Amino acid sequence: MKKCGYIAIIGRPNVGKSTLLNHILKYKVSITSRKPQTTRHQITGVKTVKNAQFIYVDTPGLHQDEPRAINRMMNRQAMSVINDVDVVLFVVEVGKWTAAEEWILQKLGSVKVSVILVINKVDQLHNRQQEQLFEKQIRQKYHFAASFLISAKQGHLITELEQTIEQYLPVSEHFFYAEDQVTDRTERFMIAEIIREKLMRTLGQEVPYQLTVEINKCKFDEQRQLMEIFATILVERMGQKAMVIGSKGQKLKKIGSEARKDIEYMLGKKVFLELWVKVKEGWSDDERALKSLGYDL
Structure with missing residues (x-):
């Protein structure tokens, strides 16, 4: 019995989506920097372990303002993928909930797949009580399938996150990509x-x-x-x-x-x-x- 499916990684710019994907894959497929909107394209990263294949789609950061064609393009890319996947990872930065997150949450209202809340950068807060309070407040806003307090940079709770994602992947007769393939990009x-x-x-x-x-x-x-x-x-x-x-x-x-x-x-x-x-x-x-x-x- 195999499991195989697509996982969209979404969130506003600079919350650590690309860092999370790179850590999961143990391979750098998405570039990173401290500047928002570093990711401009959908990047597919593939991880195959035993009987499961995870196909992650790293998306450009979502933002409400669309002043230029490139901004509109990035928004379209990010939003187009969420209805074509099996799981959505909604990545936010611990302690920071902005109008952008509220806007994205509204967009997720029509999504029919499981959405997992991923609260990143806990290595920067160093306050377990505040982290848990923040997680509780966000969970009250939406029916998340699960939630995790992680550090993509340090790898904290990434394994547990992957185990939960696997539960929501559909059963498949075959994998979509070769087992040694890491990305579909040239x-x-x-x-x-x-x-x-x-x-x-x-x-x-x-x-x-x-x-x-x-x-x-x-x-x-x-x-x-x-x-x-x-x-x-x-x-x-x-x-x-x-x-x-x-x-x-x-x-x-x-x-x-x-x-x-x-x-x-x-x-x-x-x-x-x-x-x-x-x-x-x-x-x-x-x-x-x-x-x-x-x-x-």
Whole structure:
């Protein structure tokens, strides 16, 4: 008897959804940073253990304000998945319940699948009584199938959470993915995301939200035993281009060096990485541009 099903991970930006998925998989499929809205795409992570296959869908952070096309796209991606899965993990940050969470809870009102409340970042509060009181207050707002106080960063109660998720997965005659598969995303996608992660972590508050990464070439050189990668960082204004490049190109060089190390670790190969920075005005608010750049509209 096998169990196999889809689990959506939803919540407002920066509550630790991607960190949770990476810890569960023991493999980095979703990039992370301290900045909200780091995740822009649905990322599928697959974990197969004995007779169960968990197919997790990490979604962009949900937000009420939709000022640009890219924000509307991320909301559509996140909301479209919750009715097509078997379990929903609603991730919130301990001690922080905002208008965004209330809005998401309203959206969950029509969901017919089991919703598990996941209260994350308990390692930051260090007060068991306050944690339990917060959990009790939230549980009164919705009929959750279960609730957990976890630390995705430290792995606290993740195993118990997975055991509960398995109870709600449907019985299946076969698995949907190969048992050794971890994600359905391509190498090119993962490489672009690694570069974007380094940009998110290196740059100031504004610039990361108005840039994206496009892989121009990704080819293995058999003779040199080297993966050659050429990528373009797209920004919206000339001033942003200067910020990405930095004084005498030092910032871009640092971003490239850090990204190359992670790409080499992921691929298990030596990598040559070359980055360019190009201005493409208004790309984040242009649905045609977003589609051409590989965003799922």
